[in-house]
Amino acid sequence: MLNVLYFARLRDALGRDAERIELPAGVADVGGLLDWLRQRGDVWAAELAPGRSVRAAVNQDMARPDTPLRDGDEVAFFPPVTGG
Amino acid sequence: MNAPTAPRPLAQGATTIRVQTEDFDVGAEIAALRAGNAKIGAVATFIGVCRDLNDGSDVSEMELEHYPGMTEKALGGIAAEARDRWDLFDILVIHRVGRILPTEQIVLVVVTSAHRGESFHACEFLMDYLKTRAPFWKKERTPEGARWVDARASDDAAADRWR
Numbered sequence: 742m743l744n745v746l747y748f749a750r751l752r753d754a755l756g757r758d759a760e761r762i763e764l765p766a767g768v769a770d771v772g773g774l775l776d777w778l779r780q781r782g783d784v785w786a787a788e789l790a791p792g793r794s795v796r797a798a799v800n801q802d803m804a805r806p807d808t809p810l811r812d813g814d815e816v817a818f819f820p821p822v823t824g825g
Numbered sequence: 826m827n828a829p830t831a832p833r834p835l836a837q838g839a840t841t842i843r844v845q846t847e848d849f850d851v852g853a854e855i856a857a858l859r860a861g862n863a864k865i866g867a868v869a870t871f872i873g874v875c876r877d878l879n880d881g882s883d884v885s886e887m888e889l890e891h892y893p894g895m896t897e898k899a900l901g902g903i904a905a906e907a908r909d910r911w912d913l914f915d916i917l918v919i920h921r922v923g924r925i926l927p928t929e930q931i932v933l934v935v936v937t938s939a940h941r942g943e944s945f946h947a948c949e950f951l952m953d954y955l956k957t958r959a960p961f962w963k964k965e966r967t968p969e970g971a972r973w974v975d976a977r978a979s980d981d982a983a984a985d986r987w988r
Contacts, residue, residue: 749964749973798892820962821976822959822962823962823973825931
């Protein structure tokens, strides 16, 4: 299972802050998981569309589309950060 | 009668990262860092403050969200990178989360070193990287409603200067 987290604007738009997802067959990395989530359609396709500046972290380190995923990982999606 | 005084251990300085809802006392924080370290010759401080105006709208309050665990980890990584670049004693980063009102303090960065150059540079570096790499998000309340603050390209440009 993956523990998938959503923050800030993305959490508001997607209507959830976390979910458990069985690592889907054929999904090997962050980019693959994004593609898989987009296939839910509707708001998922819109909010996670390429060009929407979605950032990702795996196990609390910043990740890239080619960052590999393994069972048990914590994966987070969020907009560009605005602290300070 | 005077007890023999043991040689005071050389203060090496420490990195302290705090994410908290409470406000902070800048004077008390600096005094605590400086206490007992006669090697410190420079203290650089940055305080980020909540304004009542952003992108042309009045801001009545702001809500700051973070990613517990990753935020502290990211700030610790940024501090470690600053130590690789400059010769520093202490790094203190305090960032508030939750509800913050205009004029209230949001973030404090304090750096101590032997000479001013290291502290000045490290303090600015820490803020530039915090703004672009530490997972915090601001939501503002304005007369038009609540809105998430957009990231600024100028913050990315500021961070890129250190590459």
